[in-house]
Amino acid sequence: MSARLESGHGAERSYGLARRWRSLTGTGETELVPQTRLAGPMPWVIAIMVALTAIALAAGLSLRNTVTSAQAELHGGLTVQIVEAGEQARKDQAAAVVARLREMGGVVSYRLIPDAEVNALIEPWLGTDVEDGESEGGAGAVPVPALIDVQLDRAVSEARLSTIRSALAQVAPSARVDAQSSWLEPVFDAIESLQWLSIALVVLLAIALTAAVLLAARTALGAARDTIEIVHLLGGTDRQIARVFQRSTGVDAAAGSGVGFALALVVILFLARRFAGLGAGMVDNGALRWTDWLALALVPVFATVLAMVTARLTVLHTLRKML
Amino acid sequence: MNQPADGEIAHFDNVGLRYGTDREVLSDLSFTLFPGSFYFLTGASGAGKTSLLKLLYLAQRPSRGIIRMFGSDAITLPRDKLPLMRRRVGVVFQDFRLVPHLSAFDNVALPLRVGGIGERELARPVADMLDWVGLADRMDARPATLSGGEQQRVAIARAVIARPDILIADEPTGNVDPDMAVKLLRLFEALNGLGTTVVVATHDVHLLKKVPDSMIMRLDKGRLSDPTGALRFPPRRTTTREPVR
Numbered sequence: 001m002s003a004r005l006e007s008g009h010g011a012e013r014s015y016g017l018a019r020r021w022r023s024l025t026g027t028g029e030t031e032l033v034p035q036t037r038l039a040g041p042m043p044w045v046i047a048i049m050v051a052l053t054a055i056a057l058a059a060g061l062s063l064r065n066t067v068t069s070a071q072a073e074l075h076g077g078l079t080v081q082i083v084e085a086g087e088q089a090r091k092d093q094a095a096a097v098v099a100r101l102r103e104m105g106g107v108v109s110y111r112l113i114p115d116a117e118v119n120a121l122i123e124p125w126l127g128t129d130v131e132d133g134e135s136e137g138g139a140g141a142v143p144v145p146a147l148i149d150v151q152l153d154r155a156v157s158e159a160r161l162s163t164i165r166s167a168l169a170q171v172a173p174s175a176r177v178d179a180q181s182s183w184l185e186p187v188f189d190a191i192e193s194l195q196w197l198s199i200a201l202v203v204l205l206a207i208a209l210t211a212a213v214l215l216a217a218r219t220a221l222g223a224a225r226d227t228i229e230i231v232h233l234l235g236g237t238d239r240q241i242a243r244v245f246q247r248s249t250g251v252d253a254a255a256g257s258g259v260g261f262a263l264a265l266v267v268i269l270f271l272a273r274r275f276a277g278l279g280a281g282m283v284d285n286g287a288l289r290w291t292d293w294l295a296l297a298l299v300p301v302f303a304t305v306l307a308m309v310t311a312r313l314t315v316l317h318t319l320r321k322m323l
Numbered sequence: 324m325n326q327p328a329d330g331e332i333a334h335f336d337n338v339g340l341r342y343g344t345d346r347e348v349l350s351d352l353s354f355t356l357f358p359g360s361f362y363f364l365t366g367a368s369g370a371g372k373t374s375l376l377k378l379l380y381l382a383q384r385p386s387r388g389i390i391r392m393f394g395s396d397a398i399t400l401p402r403d404k405l406p407l408m409r410r411r412v413g414v415v416f417q418d419f420r421l422v423p424h425l426s427a428f429d430n431v432a433l434p435l436r437v438g439g440i441g442e443r444e445l446a447r448p449v450a451d452m453l454d455w456v457g458l459a460d461r462m463d464a465r466p467a468t469l470s471g472g473e474q475q476r477v478a479i480a481r482a483v484i485a486r487p488d489i490l491i492a493d494e495p496t497g498n499v500d501p502d503m504a505v506k507l508l509r510l511f512e513a514l515n516g517l518g519t520t521v522v523v524a525t526h527d528v529h530l531l532k533k534v535p536d537s538m539i540m541r542l543d544k545g546r547l548s549d550p551t552g553a554l555r556f557p558p559r560r561t562t563t564r565e566p567v568r
Contacts, residue, residue, distance in 0.1 A: 227422050233382055234481075235410030236437040237403070320402070323384065 042216050043256035046303060049209045050260030051267070053202050054299045058268045060198030061292040063191050070184060076108070077180035078150040078164065084174040085143045093172035094146040100171045104164070106153045113147040145176075156181065206306065213253075213307045217245060217314040232322060242315040246308050253307035257300030264296070331394070332356045332489050332520045333379060338388030340374055347386070348374050349545045356489065356522065361515045363531050364524040366542035372524040373417060373493055375542065379522065380414045380491050381405060393488065410438055413487030413519075415495045419478040421466040427453060427477045428462040434485040452480045455510070457503075471498040479507060489520040496530060508533055 080097055084090040094112055101110045126142055152160070156179040168175045221228070228241055272287065288296075333356040340349040349371045356362065366372050377383040378390060381397060390397045392408055400408065413434075421430050431452055435445040453462055456476040466474055475498045482490060490511065496504035512534060515521045523530070531539060541548045 226420075227424075230420050230422055231433070231437060232406075233380060233409060233414060234434045234437050235406045235408075237406045240437060323382065323402075323405075 042212070043252045043259070045212050046209065046253050046256030046307060047260035047263065049205050049212070050257045050300050050303045051263040053205045053209075053303070054261055054264030054296050055267055056198045056201040056205065057299060058264070058288065058292070058296055060195050060202070061288060061295065063195050063198070065287065065289065065292070067188055067191050067195075071181065071188070074181040074184065075155055076152040078152060078156060078161075079178050079180055080148040080150060080168065081176045081178075082146040082148075082172060082174050083176055084145070087143075090143075090146050090174070093174055094148065096171040097148055097168055097175055100168060101148070101150060104167065106160075108151045108153050110148055110150045113149060115144075118144055118147055206302075209303060209306060210310050213249065213310040214314050217249065217311045218318065220245065220248075221315060221318050228319070229322070232319075238316055238319040241319060242312045245315045246312040249311035250304060250308045253304040254300075257303045260303075261297075261300040264299075268296075330358065331391070332358055333393075334389075334391040335378075336389040336391075338378065338385045338390060340371075340378065340383065341386045347545060349378075349385075352388070352547055354540065354547060354549075356520055358488070358520055359515065359518050360520055361512070361534055361537040362520075362522045363534070363537050363539045364522055364542065365526060365528075365531070365539060367526065370542040371545040372542055374545075376414075376491050376493050376522070376524055379489070380412050381409055406437075410434070410485065411488040413482035413485065413490040415475075415478050415482045415490075415492035417493040417497070419466075419474045421474055421477055421481075423466055426463045426465055427458055427469065427473075430466070430477050431480045431484055433481060438485060449484065452484050453477075456480045456507075472500065472503065475499055476503070476507075479510070483510065483514055483519075486514075486517070487519060489522065490514060492521070492523045494525055495523060496525065496527065504530070505533065 080101075082090050082093045082097065084093055098110065098112055101107050122144065161177065161179055165175075165177045168177060228236075231241060268288075276287075335352045335354050338349065338352040339347045341347045352375065364372050364375065374383070378385055381392070384398060393411060395404075395408070397408065422433065425433070428449055432445050432449045435449070450459070450462065453459055456479060458473060458476055458480070461469060461473060464473075466477070469477065475495065479492070479495060482492065492511070495511075496507055499507065508530065511521050511523065525531075531537065538551045539549075
C-alpha cells in the first residue's frame with residue numbers, strides 16, 4: 001500500500017515538473033487530447049514505406065541515367081560493314097566508303113577498324129585463325145567483314161540513314177549501314193518499362209502510406225472521442241484538435257521517415273558498390289548524381305508532410321460530423 | 324465578453340426534443356433566462372433535466388422550436404461559430420467528464436487553453452481556483468486517483484475558471500458532503516453576484532431554500548412548470564452590475 005502511495009506521489013511529482021516545463025515553453029495545447037501517437041506500429045510502417053519508396057526511386061533514377069548516358073554515347077553513331085568474301089574486293093570497297101564519307105556533309109569522324117582489332121573482337125567466339133584459312137586458301141576460312149565506325153553531327157533519322165545507304169551503295173555494293181542506337185532499342189524499351197514500374201511503385205507506396213495514416217488517425221480519433229467531445233463542449237475548435245493530431249503524426253512520421261531513409265541509404269550504397277564491381281560501362285553510367293541524391297533526400301520530407309496533411313484532413317473531416 | 328444585445332442569455336420558444344423516432348423527451352418549452360439570474364431546475368429522475376441542459380450548453384440541437392443564445396439563433400448558427408458561443412457557457416456535468424489523462428491542474432486549465440490563454444497567464448488563476456475548492460495539494464493528481472467529491476470539485480473549478488456568462492450545473496452537489504455543498508453553492512452565488520447567470524439542476528429540495536433569490540423551473544415529463552413565476556413574469560432580479568472579467 002505504501003509502495004503504491006509512493007509510486008502515486010512519484011507520478012504526481014513528475015507530472016508537476018512537466019506542468020512547470022509547459023509553463024516555461026508554452027506548449028499546453030498539446031495536452032488537449034491524449035498524446036498516444038497514432039498507433040504503436042505507425043512509425044515502423046512509415047519507415048518501411050519510406051525505405052521502399054527511396055529504393056524504388058533510386059532504381060528508377062539509376063535506370064534513367066543509364067539510358068540517358070547510353071543514348072548520348074550512341075547519338076549520331078553509324079556502323080558500316082563491308083560484307084564481302086573476297087579480301088581484295090572488301091578492302092577496295094572499304095577504301096571507297098572511306099573516300100565517300102570524307103566528301104559527305106554532316107560526318108564528324110570516321111574510322112576504319114583495323115583487322116587486328118576486329119579479330120580481337122571476335123576471338124572469343126571464332127578463335128585466332130579466322131583469316132589464316134583464307135590467306136592460305138584453306139576451306140575452313142571465315143571471312144570477316146570490314147568495319148567502319150562513323151560519327152555524324154546529329155541524331156540518325158530514318159531518312160538520313162536511307163540517304164547515306166544509297167550514297168554508299170553506289171561505291172560499295174556490299175556495304176551494310178546500321179545506326180548504333182537501333183541495336184540497343186529493345187534494351188532501352190525494356191529499361192523504360194522498368195522506369196515506369198519504379199514510378200508506379202513510388203505512387204502506390206504514397207497511396208499506401210496515405211491509407212495507413214488515414215486508418216491510424218481514425219483509430220486514434222475513435223479512442224479519444226470522449227476527450228474530443230469534452231474539448232468541443234468547452235469551446236475547443238476543430239482546428240485546435242486537428243493541430244494536436246497533426247503534430248503528433250508529424251513526430252511519428254519524421255521518426256519513421258528518418259529510420260526508413262537510413263535503411264534505404266544502406267541498401268542503395270551496398271547495391272551501388274556491388275554494381276560498380278561489375279566494371280560494365282553501361283552499369284557504371286547509372287551512378288546517381290547529386291540531383292538524384294537531393295530527390296532521394298526529399299522522400300522522407302515528402303512522406304512526413306503527406307502524413308501530416310492526411311492526418312489533419314482526416315481529423316477535420318471526422319470532426320465535421322460531430323456537433 | 325459582450326452581454327447579449329437584447330438583455331437575455333437564452334430564449335427558448337416552443338422547443339421540443341426527441342431522440343431518434345421515440346416520443347418527445349421535452350415538449351413545448353418556452354422560457355427566457357436573463358443575465359444575472361439564479362435558476363434551479365428541478366424534477367424527478369427522467370423528467371428531462373439533463374436533456375434540457377444539453378440544449379442549453381449546445382451539445383444537442385432541438386427537434387423543433389427556436390433557441391436563441393446570447394441574442395443569436397443557436398440552431399442556424401454556423402458550426403464554426405459554435406466554439407465561441409460555447410466558451411461563454413460553463414458546464415458542470417453530472418458525471419464530471421474530466422479528461423482522464425490530464426491532472427487536476429490541466430483539467431481546470433482546459434477552458435483557458437482552448438480560449439488561447441498562455442501557459443504563464445493561466446498558472447496563477449488555475450492554482451487559485453484549485454486552492455479555493457480545497458484541492459491545492461492535489462493539483463498534479465489524475466482523476467482516477469481522486470475521490471468522487473474531489474472529481475466533482477475539479478469539474479466545478481473547470482466550469483467557472485473562465486468566468487462564463489452562464490453556468491450550468493447538473494446535480495453539482497450530488498457527491499459532496501453538506502459543508503462542501505454549501506461552500507459550492509456560495510461559489511455559485513458569488514459568481515452570480517458578478518453577473519453570471521446560474522442554472523443548477525437538482526432534486527435536492529433543501530438546496531433550493533439556501534439561495535433565497537433563486538427562481539425555480541420544474542420539469543415534469545418533459546414539460547416545464549413555473550412555481551416562482553420565473554417563466555411567466557419578468558425576473559425578480561436582473562443584474563445592473565457589470566460582469567467582472
